[in-house]
Amino acid sequence: MLTTTALLPGQTASASAPPTAPASGYDACDDRANNTYRKLLKCVSVKGIRQHLKVLQKIADNSTDPVYPGTRAAGTDGYDDSVRYVSRLLRKAGYKVTLDPVDITFNFPAELRQLTPVAAEYETGVFTGSGSGTIDGGQVIPVDINLTGDRASTSGCEAADFTGLDFSGTADIALVQRGTCFFGTKAYYAEQAGAEAVIIFNQGNAPDREELIVADATTVDEPIPGAPGPITHGIPVVGASFAQGVALAQSGSTAFVKVLPAETRTDHNVIAELPGKKKDNVVMAGAHLDSVIEGPGINDNGSGSAALLETALMMANTKAPNTLRFAWWAAEEQGLVGSADYVAGLSDTERERIALYMNYDMVASPNYIFMVYDADESTFPAPEGVPIPAGSAAIEDVYESYYTRIGEPYDDTLFSGRSDYEAFILAGIPSSGLFTGAEVIKTEEQAAIWGGTAGEQFDPCYHLECDTIANVNNNALRVNSNLIAFSMLTFAYSTESVNGVPGRKVPGPRWMPTPAGPQGTFAGEGGGGLHHDHGATS
Numbered sequence: 168m169l170t171t172t173a174l175l176p177g178q179t180a181s182a183s184a185p186p187t188a189p190a191s192g193y194d195a196c197d198d199r200a201n202n203t204y205r206k207l208l209k210c211v212s213v214k215g216i217r218q219h220l221k222v223l224q225k226i227a228d229n230s231t232d233p234v235y236p237g238t239r240a241a242g243t244d245g246y247d248d249s250v251r252y253v254s255r256l257l258r259k260a261g262y263k264v265t266l267d268p269v270d271i272t273f274n275f276p277a278e279l280r281q282l283t284p285v286a287a288e289y290e291t292g293v294f295t296g297s298g299s300g301t302i303d304g305g306q307v308i309p310v311d312i313n314l315t316g317d318r319a320s321t322s323g324c325e326a327a328d329f330t331g332l333d334f335s336g337t338a339d340i341a342l343v344q345r346g347t348c349f350f351g352t353k354a355y356y357a358e359q360a361g362a363e364a365v366i367i368f369n370q371g372n373a374p375d376r377e378e379l380i381v382a383d384a385t386t387v388d389e390p391i392p393g394a395p396g397p398i399t400h401g402i403p404v405v406g407a408s409f410a411q412g413v414a415l416a417q418s419g420s421t422a423f424v425k426v427l428p429a430e431t432r433t434d435h436n437v438i439a440e441l442p443g444k445k446k447d448n449v450v451m452a453g454a455h456l457d458s459v460i461e462g463p464g465i466n467d468n469g470s471g472s473a474a475l476l477e478t479a480l481m482m483a484n485t486k487a488p489n490t491l492r493f494a495w496w497a498a499e500e501q502g503l504v505g506s507a508d509y510v511a512g513l514s515d516t517e518r519e520r521i522a523l524y525m526n527y528d529m530v531a532s533p534n535y536i537f538m539v540y541d542a543d544e545s546t547f548p549a550p551e552g553v554p555i556p557a558g559s560a561a562i563e564d565v566y567e568s569y570y571t572r573i574g575e576p577y578d579d580t581l582f583s584g585r586s587d588y589e590a591f592i593l594a595g596i597p598s599s600g601l602f603t604g605a606e607v608i609k610t611e612e613q614a615a616i617w618g619g620t621a622g623e624q625f626d627p628c629y630h631l632e633c634d635t636i637a638n639v640n641n642n643a644l645r646v647n648s649n650l651i652a653f654s655m656l657t658f659a660y661s662t663e664s665v666n667g668v669p670g671r672k673v674p675g676p677r678w679m680p681t682p683a684g685p686q687g688t689f690a691g692e693g694g695g696g697l698h699h700d701h702g703a704t705s
Contacts, residue, residue, distance in 0.1 A: 168194050197260070200484045203675040204653060208480040211474075211652040213645045217636075219473035220465055222252055224636045226464030232386035234275060234574035239458040239500035242273035242432040243356045249456050253476055254437050259307070262439040262493075269330040270307040271498040273432045277405050278425040279366070281307075281415055289411045292381030292460075294350060294367065295502045297404035299428040305338035306587030310357070311387050312344040314378045314413055318372040320346030321351030324388070326360070334361035340422055342415050347372040350384040354404045355394050364424045366413025375606040375624060383502035436495035436505045439479060443490040443659070448668050452478075452491040452525040452651070452659040453506065453587055455499030462632040466639050467605070469501070473529035474648040478655055487659035488670050489522065496587050497526075503589055508592035518594050522662040523562055526588040526600030527651060531644035532626040534619040535603035536688070538580035538695060539566045540588070542599045546579035546685055547695060548654075553584045558665035565657055565664075566601060567682030576616050578687040580695035597665050601650065603643050605629045613688050 172339050182340040223239065230236050230245035230322055239245035250266065258264045272295065279291035282304060290448035311328040313320050321326065324341035334341070341357035343365060350367055369380040385397035403426035407415065415422060424488035439455065440449075454471030458464020478555045497505030510518070522672045526540075541547050546580035549555055559582075580602050588598040604625020630636040661670025689695040 177464055186642060196481055197483070200318065200486060202487070202656075202673070203257035203482050203674060204673060205535050207481055207485075207652050207656055208649050210538035211477050212649050213641055213648065216473045216477045217559040218477055220469050220639065222468045224463055224465055225475065226252065227458065230426055232671065236459045238460050238462060239456070239462040239464055240505050241271045241390050241434050241457045241501055241504070242430075246434055246457050246497070248496075250435050250437055253456065253472070256469060256480060257439040259439070260480050262294060262441055262479065262483065265438040265440075267436040267498045269434050269436055269505045270431050271434050271501060271504055273430040275427040275429070277403070278423065279407065280423040282423060283422045283450060283639065284419050285414060286626050287414065287529045289407060290379055291405045291407060292644070293426055293429075294378065294382060294404040294406060296351060296385035296399045297426055297429075298401045299426045299431060300364065300400065300403050301425045302340060302403070304336045304421050305363060306336055307340045307366070307415050308334065308340050308362070309331050309342045309416045309420050312412070312416060314416065318370055320344040320370055322347065323356055324347060326356050329360035332360065334549065337357070338363055340364045340366060340424060342366050342368065342412065344368055344412060344615075345376065346418055346467060348388045349386045350382055351387040352391065353418055354384045354390060355387055355398065355633065358400055362402060364405070365400075366405055366412070366415060366422070368407035368415070369409045371409030374608055377409045379406055379408045379411075388634060392414070394616055395556055399613050408697055410412055424636040431649050432503070435452035436509055438495050438496040438509075439493045440487070441483065441491040443487050445489050445668070447520050448662060449490045449492050449521045450523060450655065450662060451494065451521050451620060452527065452655060453494035454527040455587055456495040457498055457500050458634070459500050462628070462634045464634055465576055465636050466532055466626055466634055467529050467629060470529060470531035470639055470644060474644065474651050475527055476531055478652045481533070481652065482655065482659070485659065487656070487657070489659050489662060491655065491659055491686070492521075497527065499587055503587055507590040510594050513594075518596065521591070521596050522666045523533050523558065523597045523658060524588055524591040525562060525587055526598065528586045528602060528697050529598065529605060529626065530601050530603055530647040530651070531641075532603035532638045533638055533640045534609055534623055534627065535626050535640050536609070536613050537570060537575055537646065538602045538604065538641070540599045540602070541579035541582045541695065543580070546564065546687065547581045549582045550584075553582065554595070555582055556592055556597045559592070559599050559696045560597035561664040561689050562597060564653070564682060565654050566599065566650060568679040569653055571680045571683040573646070575646055576686050578688055578695060580589070582646070583694060601647055603640075605628070605646070610688060616688065641697040687689065
């Protein structure tokens with residue numbers, strides 16, 4: 168049982184300052200030390216967070232990027248303007264702000280057209296790790312695909328899948344289906360077999376696996392001799408929907424594929440630090456700031472970014488025992504690039520200073536359920552190769568105790584490493600986080616518990632143009648922003664439950680209940696709704 172201080176909802180809203188307003192626009196909140204739960208949670212308001220979301224929406228709307236306008240994607244002016252907005256407010260609030268440069272791969276729009284036996288132009292995208300090139304009139308060769316029944320697929324997962332297929336031509340295109348193994352493995356074996364391009368189409372075995380799939384192809388399954396990963400490919404690797412895959416699988420199919428050479432551009436992680444008395448005990452939380460190229464990314468991940476920003480601003484005058492560090496990551500949508508680069512750049516001494524890391528990726532999905540990364544594996548065993556550092560379950564306990572205290576049911580989501588906490592857990596840093604769902608379909612049971620609409624995705628606009636300011640649920644935003652602030656203040660005072668470093672209690676009431684336990688609505692399901700596609704396998 169976790170014993171910490173508690174506060175309960177009922178806080179009133181206080182508006183965050185608009186971009187051009189002075190700090191006094193926060194009323195009393197920006198001037199005082201919000202060092203109790205009641206003070207802090209009263210100041211971290213939905214109204215204030217939505218002000219940040221409105222600015223992020225406006226940044227996307229005003230983006231004039233010649234390649235991807237209307238987004239905040241990595242490598243665009245929309246992302247640069249997002250960095251400027253966040254960093255300016257943090258500096259004004261008194262944080263030490265570092266803009267940490269990150270080299271990212273900028274892919275130009277790809278082209279995919281079927282030429283025969285039907286003529287059609289298909290929406291597509293470039294997989295991370297793709298090579299470049301143009302294949303005009305290439306023969307499309309299906310590789311061990313399954314278009315009927317359960318559509319279970321191991322397409323392209325073994326070199327043997329390509330045995331007997333004729334890739335001896337000068338313009339052969341391998342058509343592989345999503346499922347079972349890493350996308351990089353499929354592309355690797357296709358290239359080894361002699362293909363000049365690869366089309367990876369969605370599996371089609373569930374409603375959330377019908378649409379265009381574009382993801383990370385730099386990771387391969389082990390062991391592949393000579394390809395330890397991460398890898399890049401020498402041939403184009405593009406995505407397609409299930410329906411497009413069916414069309415391309417027809418006998419006599421030929422296609423046109425074009426991928427321009429990628430550019431290396433420099434983005435920045437935003438790192439903001441508030442020194443505490445214990446400089447070698449750093450409490451860290453992060454959220455990715457970039458969107459996908461398809462839209463402004465206001466739930467994914469403006470919601471986590473804005474909630475974290477408002478928490479940081481409202482804690483600027485808190486003189487807590489531990490050092491606080493907030494991060495807004497670059498290029499998460501390209502495969503967790505910014506966070507991985509940051510952790511890789513830390514010395515052993517700097518890594519050891521970080522007591523814990525908390526991750527906030529999509530915390531206000533419109534058809535939400537409340538989920539916590541399952542660090543104690545009470546519902547899902549972690550995937551093979553995904554470590555759970557000691558102390559991670561204590562972070563999960565804080566989240567679950569808070570949900571229990573305010574009477575909100577919650578469920579587990581797989582501790583998969585498929586967001587920005589991956590680099591931290593690989594470095595042995597205790598981690599956990601919150602999530603409200605992406606493209607997975609809400610069940611009748613879940614709708615009965617959390618409301619919303621059964622039969623629809625948790626986020627119907629996941630990775631789409633419609634992920635706008637209208638795509639955020641205010642109740643989910645209220646509950647989770649309160650919890651983000653609650654957790655940050657809890658660990659600002661003491662990380663003893665996580666790493667054994669003694670601290671002291673947050674001023675105020677101190678009782679928290681034993682977590683009620685997850686609802687168990689994902690029984691028999693593989694991941695608890697955490698189906699991000701960064702290196703996804705199935």
